[in-house]
Amino acid sequence: MITLGVILLICGFLFNIPVLWTIGIVLAVVGAVLAIVGGTGRRIGGRAHWY
Incomplete structure (x- = not known):
């Protein structure tokens, strides 16, 4: 998501x-937030990993 944001x-x-x-x-902002929160080990929307 960050990559797509930068390309756009x-x-x-x-x-x-x-x-x-x-x-x-x-x-880019949403991707960065998801990466930071996911990196802390918290689940996001019931998922442990976002691919």
């Missing part, structure tokens, strides 16, 4: 499309 951020910046920029920011 780059595409949004290069092609000057604000919607891609916004979606990229949201995906």
Whole structure:
């Protein structure tokens, strides 16, 4: 999710499309939060791992 967010951020910046920029920011932040919380050993949504 973080990777997809970064790709959308780059595409949004290069092609000057604000919607891609916004979606990229949201995906990168959500992916980072899930990675941090998952790394602490807590279950997220009943799952121990997110693949």
